[in-house]
Amino acid sequence: MSKLCNEFHVFFNDLVSNGFNTLLTSLPKDRQYFASGVPGTFHDRLFTESSLHFAYTNYTHHLLSKSPEEIQDKDSPAWNKGRIHYTNAPKEVMEAFATQFAEDATNFLGARAKELAPGGMLVITMQEVTSYLNCTTVSLFYYALEVTKLVEENWYLSIQRMELTDPPPWLKRKRHISVPNFITHVRATLEGIFSSHFGDEITDEMFQGLVKQISSKIEELVSKHREKTQLLVVLKRKVLGMCTA
Structure with a gap:
């Protein structure tokens, strides 16, 4: 009986500006898998259709693809007065960031749904950022509700698990x-x-x-x-x- 050999190909993704040489040279030489670096934003397609069996994003999904245009428009009610966060900002600013997040999350889930093979898994871990750090992020509660709604709209994906867990x-x-x-x-x-x-x-x-x-x-x-x-x-x-x- 011939021995079945399982081979794994791991793809590391980051923006084009990332230094992939540093990443790839730090991989262990005795690794039991093949490795590649794939540049580009994960808000768009990165891989061929049905080519991934497992996708994982860790502490990155809160990042937006861009700042909402209306927060930079001085004539808009959502003008954020030059700030890059929405802490203590008017509701129009909050709504602008929420709309941008929903658009980005929709694109992200749509892209991964096409790239995952049937039965493939997508795992997301996201950390809450406390307000005094003044980071542009969305609360975990809002994010959970938003993901639930988007997954329901994207009938290629189903929720297997969603819960609050402890940090590392x-x-x-x-x-x-x-x-x-x-x-x-x-x-x-x-x-x-x-x-x-x-x-x-x-x-x-x-x-x-x-x-x-x-x-x-x-x-x-x-x-x-x-x-x-x-x-x-x-x-x-x-x-x-x-x-x-």
Whole structure:
């Protein structure tokens, strides 16, 4: 009897501006899988139809594809006065961000539904961001409701699991967090967004100031991460025929 050999191909995705060489050279040489880097935004199609068996996005799905145009229009009720967050903003600003999020989430789920093979799984983990960090994000409660509605509209996907879970064990166990190290992780995610809007110099000053700001709130930050502040969503591609647009 011949031995069945299972082969795995792992695709790493990030924006075109990401340094894929650093990622690919850090992969273990004795890995038991093939690896590729795929540049592009996950709000659009990245792979051929029915080619993925498992897709996973971790702490990234709250990022918007762009700032809503109306918040930059001084003649619009949703003008956000030059700010890039909606903390304490008028309801029109909140609605503009919510509309943009719904559009992005629709595009994301539609793209993954086409790329997943029948029976394939899509797993999303998303973290709540506390208000004092002033990050552009959507609350987990709103996100859960929005995903539920969008999945119901996209009849190729079904919800297998959706629940609040604890943050990563290493973070939950920590009693003390190095603020500079924490900001380094935040910067790795957000620096490109800020630099494209404001330039490198002011972005560097902003992250240095953020270290001082977070240092005074570190205990609150740690306590928040010990609660159920992570949303887990597991979706499955239904075993149905699919029409190509």
